[in-house]
Amino acid sequence: MxxxxxxxxxxxxxxxxxxxxxxxxxxxxxxxxxxxxxxxxxxxxxxxxxxxxxxxxxxxxxxxxxxxxxxxxxxxxxxxxxxxxxxxxxxxxxxxxxxxxxxxxxxxxxxxxxxxxxxxxxxxxxxxxxxxxxxxxxxxxxxxxxxxxxxxxxxxxxxxxxxxxxxxxxxxxxxxxxxxxxxxxxxxxxxxxxxxxxxxxxxxxxxxxFGPITDKQEGPETVIELEDGAPMIFGRDRDKGLVFNAAEGRLEAVRVEEVGEAALARHMPENAAQAFALARLAAPVPIGVLYRRAGD
Amino acid sequence: MLDTSRSRASSRAGPLVVRFAGDSGDGIQLLGAEFSKSTADADTGFMTFPDYPAEIRAPAGTLFGVSAFQIQFGADEILTSGDAADVLVAFNPAALKSNLHVLKRGGLLIVDKGTFERRGLQKAGLDENPLDGDLAASYQLLPLDITAQTLEALAALDIGRKQAVRAKNFWVLGLIFWLFDRDPAKTEGWIARRFAADMSLREANTTALKAGHAFAETLELAAFPGVAPTRRAGAREHGAPPAREIVSGTQAMALGIRAVAKRAERDVLYCSYPITPASALLHALASGEGGVRIFQAEDEIAAACAAIGASYAGAIGMTASSGPGLSLKTEALGLAVSCELPLIVIDVQRAGPSTGMPTKPEQSDLTLAIHGRHGEAPVPVLAPATPEDCFAIMVEAAEIAISAMTPVIVLSDAYLANAASDWVSPDIDSLPHLAGLVQHPQDGFQPFARDAETLARPWVAPGTPGLAHRIGGLEKEAGSGHISYDPDNHAEMVRLRAEKIARLAGRRAAAEISTGDKTGDLLVVGWGSTYGAIRKAVQELRAEGRAVSHLHLRQLWPLPGGIDKIMSGFKKIVCPELNSGQLAGILRGELLLPVEPLTQVTGQPFRVGDLKAQLERRLES
Missing domain, CATH: 3.40.50.970 (Thiamin diphosphate (ThDP)-binding fold, Pyr/PP domains)
Structure with a gap:
């Protein structure tokens, strides 16, 4: 070797x-x-x-x-x-x-x-x-x-x-x-x-x-780091999250305490509908693997 | 009605020209192809040219929907598909109207008289039925009820009327076979194979073929005398007599590309974007056989770039297009020149500018090929002279591309691509060993070190252990290849790239007269697909005692060695081209000689008769 x-x-x-x-x-x-x-x-x-x-x-x-x-x-x-x-x-x-x-x-x-x-x-x-x-x-x-x-x-x-x-x-x-x-x-x-x-x-x-997105201080509030299978949570205190509004096909930021963690969207990179919503999401800006084709 | 003695007399004088014309849906090209095969089987030399519209399914019976096929065959060297036809078969009024001018006075005119009714005449824009006029005064008119005869012959079969009518091309083929004493047996065999899956079509076409043949026997018509078999130059002499095959320029080029893969011992990646008339080559290579793979790119630029990527990675990148596509590829060509990568670019020229006349031949991309790039970017340019030369030219293009690490442009055209002649397929193993031309890295590898003789840099593909390096379109330092903005280095690199191409003139065959003496009154300089017409015109003038010679350039850039010496042996130099005088201008500029242009931009090939008349005038002025 x-x-x-x-x-x-x-x-x-x-x-x-x-x-x-x-x-x-x-x-x-x-x-x-x-x-x-x-x-x-x-x-x-x-x-x-x-x-x-x-x-x-x-x-x-x-x-x-x-x-x-x-x-x-x-x-x-x-x-x-x-x-x-x-x-x-x-x-x-x-x-x-x-x-x-x-x-x-x-x-x-x-x-x-x-x-x-x-x-x-x-x-x-x-x-x-x-x-x-x-x-x-x-x-x-x-x-x-x-x-x-x-x-x-x-x-x-x-x-x-x-x-x-x-x-x-x-x-x-x-x-x-x-x-x-x-x-x-x-x-x-x-x-x-x-x-x-x-x-x-x-x-x-x-x-x-990219202003606050790339700013070290502001980052946690303006960016969401996606993890496969995990609930979509962000914020310095991890107090915010995203819910999937299926009727409108978009993700919306909410306070976790208001909806409860179980109501948050989970990141499923193979879910195309969610991927479109992530791509269109401006606040917070999602980073990570936004989409991966099923089976790939 | 029919004066057969006249037709026999005219056919004895030389080769014969037969033209079929009908509706796009009449199967004219198939008819022509089968007649060509029987001509090859009769061991007779020939050349064919299909003349079809750009529209795929034009409305039936209209003038713009007419499709035609012409073949010239005979015992002499056959150089073109012929100026004028001895026999014309017109399947409908539109075909007659648009093709009659091609028929010789006194020629045999066969028409399907049943189609000359009110609607058919109307669609062809004819107020009166030409069959009622005095056609018989100028031609041997043979009006036959082709459609009705075909239907009658197939009446016993269990097929619909529409299907039965479609067999009329085979009925005509049977008739023509009888006229030229051809054996229909092979065609029957072909029908059996081609329509193996459909018994009724197979039966219909075979029956129609036999019926047409039998019908001809009942006519008070003398068959044309048999044409003696030809033994053409270039046939392999050793071993068993090789089979004569039919090859179009497109097919020959495809075979040439496969030969390149074999002799270079490398994969060829053929990258293209659909465009008329170059697409036929993409189809011919699509099977992926013989070490040639195709890539249909998203546009012309991507096709050129993918080919460059393939060459960079050690395969032989090729890309093909027609005029507008070559324009799009020119930026990428600049990169290939700058990075000194082998690349073959084929331009199947068509009438331009812009969309122009996409199915019609022209030679108007010559200056684009030679000069049409940003910066100082010399590129060798070759042009095949005949359909079968489309094979050899690809091997030569690869020889240059690999040995000089350069892109090469091959200028074919719509005529060469579609025209077909008989040939004996070449012996691939006797071709140059292209793999032996590759410039391998030396100790102390430098990506832009050069071979002392060819000035080629080494071809080192990614994946080669220990030699990872970077190249790009920025100017490179001679030797190391590092980015350099040094003024003297740039001047030196421009000089080296030009010198590398200029040296090809000395390494490759010198210019050589192809017909005639080394001195004389008139030198006719041609290039590309006009070879046959020029050669024939020059032969005829020489037979009349004129001191005319023909020089045909297969290498347009750099100009072949010795060309100035040849030219100095003649009082006058004329350059016939299917453009507005592009080669003439280049020869004048390069050689400072008074080369006269002789141009035609009709989207049609030269007719031998026209060319001869023009050359006679130049001789007299």
């Missing part, structure tokens, strides 16, 4: 060139840790990316890497996986990559369900082109290309993935260095296309866009 792999074994000789404070550093750290834990040789892992800040990712890993063209990473990774199914293939892109210029590929790679791990670094802005509004920018986002604020409805990534027929949909947050590696590992374990939205802060062009 060889020595166990360490995160350093997945670190390339290239100097990382993201802005100081960029959320991508945290994702890179989590990824190196996860690859080491998975334990496959860097020679058997491929990271394919599109264009943008997130897409520089492969250069900073010691695995095989392919930095391709804007929006097309999923299509190129599909070809890699078809040619070499035995390799672990990770696809990395930003919100412009996955949901604007490459939206078509994202939809189709998900419905085709090839065994790829797709990581969407969602910072709700175009970073590398200097701060234009992206498809996930909230309404009213003021940027050089939208000085009066955006007026378009943003794309909801998990809902997009559900609509495309994805078999595994998860969400995590860059700064959550315990949660994120767990989610990446579960994405890797899933046989089929795994879609992971990672909320990522851009300190230069969109600082604090």
């Amino acid at each position: 060889n020595e166990p792999l360490r995160p350093a074994d997945f670190t390339s000789d290239q100097e990382v060139r993201w802005c100081p404070g960029c959320g991508d550093y945290a994702i890179l750290k989590a990824m190196r840790q996860v690859l080491a834990e998975i334990g496959r040789s860097p020679d058997e892992v491929v990271c394919v990316s599109g264009i943008g800040c997130a897409a520089r990712f492969p250069y900073y890993l010691s695995t095989y890497g392919f930095h391709t063209i804007h929006g097309r990473a999923a299509a190129i990774a599909s070809g890699v996986k078809l040619a070499r199914p035995e390799l672990d293939v990770w696809v990395v892109g930003g919100d412009g990559d996955f949901l604007a210029i490459g939206g078509n590929h994202t939809a189709h790679v998900l419905r085709r369900d090839a065994d790829l791990n797709l990581l969407l670094f969602n910072n709700a802005i175009y970073g590398l082109t200097k701060g234009q509004a992206s498809p996930t920018s909230p309404i009213g986002t003021q940027t050089p290309s939208s000085p009066a604020g955006t007026s378009e409805q943003p794309v909801n990534p998990p809902l997009f993935a559900l609509g495309a027929g994805a078999s595994f949909i998860a969400r995590s947050i860059d700064a959550r260095q315990k949660h994120l590696p767990e989610i990446l590992k579960r994405a890797h374990q899933h046989k089929g296309a795994s879609f992971v939205e990672i909320l990522q802060n851009c300190p230069v062009y969109n600082d604090g866009v």
Whole structure:
């Protein structure tokens, strides 16, 4: 048996060139840790990316890497996986990559369900082109290309993935260095296309866009961490929970003491109706595995 | 009514051209295919061309629903499907109206006279019945009640009228078989196999075939004299006499792609998005046999990108499309150039721009293929000359792609894809050993180190132990492949990528005259599917004592070595193309020679007669 792999074994000789404070550093750290834990040789892992800040990712890993063209990473990774199914293939892109210029590929790679791990670094802005509004920018986002604020409805990534027929949909947050590696590992374990939205802060062009969600103090009140089979509870004092309003197909936040714990919804990731409700839930923001197809 | 002596005289003079025209639902293409098979069985050389509408099921009896099939066969080298027909079979008034212009004066005109009633004439936009006019003055008119005869022949069978009517293509086939002294036995066998599951269809078609054949005997009609079997160049000489088969450009290309997988000892991943007329190739490969797998992508871009991903991962990535699709793929081609990955891109050209005329041939994507990319991104461009050349060109494309680590574009067109001729299938094992061309990593591996001769970088697929590395579309430092913004490095990389492609000219076959002498009054330079028409026109001019030669380019970029020397041997250079003069412009720009364009953009192939007349004019001016 060889020595166990360490995160350093997945670190390339290239100097990382993201802005100081960029959320991508945290994702890179989590990824190196996860690859080491998975334990496959860097020679058997491929990271394919599109264009943008997130897409520089492969250069900073010691695995095989392919930095391709804007929006097309999923299509190129599909070809890699078809040619070499035995390799672990990770696809990395930003919100412009996955949901604007490459939206078509994202939809189709998900419905085709090839065994790829797709990581969407969602910072709700175009970073590398200097701060234009992206498809996930909230309404009213003021940027050089939208000085009066955006007026378009943003794309909801998990809902997009559900609509495309994805078999595994998860969400995590860059700064959550315990949660994120767990989610990446579960994405890797899933046989089929795994879609992971990672909320990522851009300190230069969109600082604090996820505001209280990514804030350490506010987090427990604004985020709900999903656990398979467990009642949906959140809050600093674990005093809040979610009930499923079946008539309207949505989850609603309640105080646990008002309804009793037995009335709370339990997280069943294979329940598609609940998954749609989770995808649409804005307060609190659910993180964890939102959906996993039954039998997968 | 019928002057058979005239038809016999004209058929003796040379090869024969037969054209079938009818409604999309009349089974014209099937009729043509079966007649072609019997031609191959008679060991006679031929070339066919189907001429069908883009509409799938156009309203019956209308002009735009007419489907036609033409075949030229004979003892000589058959180079085209023929300018004009000796025999035309028209299944209805619309087919007659839209195809009569193809029939030679004095040719045999067979029509289904029962369809020339009020409604049929109306649908064809005819005020008067042409059969009442003076057609017989110009043609040997043979009006037969084909539908009624078929129904009568099948009266005893237990099938409906609609089904019985559909057997009329086999009735006509029987008749034509008698005219050309062909044996219907093989076709009967084919019917038995094809309709094995449906006894009534099998019986109906066999009965119709025999009835048509028997009916022909009762006509006061002389059969055409038998055409002598041909022995065409390229046939395998050793061993047992090989069977003559029919191959369309699409089929030959599919076989060529399988040959690439075998000789490269690697999987081919063929990635495509449906588009006319390239889709036929996707269907031809869909069985997944012979080491070739297909991937039907969500769009043209994904098809190109998946092929690049496959090549990056060590398979041979291929993608195919037609003009509009090639436009969509060009960004991905830039990546393949920059990352120096092997990739084969097939463009089955059609009349453009935009949707244009999707089923009609044109050669108007040449400048797109050669120059149509962002940045300095040279890509080799090849073009097959005949349907059977579609096989060889794929092997050559792979040879270039693998040995120079580059994308290669193959320009076919709607004519080559659909035209068919007889061939003897090639011996795959005698083809170049493509696996031997792969550039393997050396000690002290660097992803962008180069072979001294070919300038190719090593092909190292993910999964190779100890060689994990990163590549991408950003400029790379020569050797290491690290991201580099160094001005001198960029200049050097641009030069290296161009030099790598330019060197192909020296490594590959030099330009060679295909017909005629090395010097003369006129050099005709062609490329792609116009080969047959140009060769025939040049042969005819030479037979008349004109000093004309034909140079046909199968490699458009880089231009083959020695081309300037050949051109300097002629007083005049003319370049016939199915576009507005794209190759002529490139030759002028590259060679600084006064190349004259000779263009046609009708969505139709050149007719030999037109081309010859045009060349005669150039000789005289």
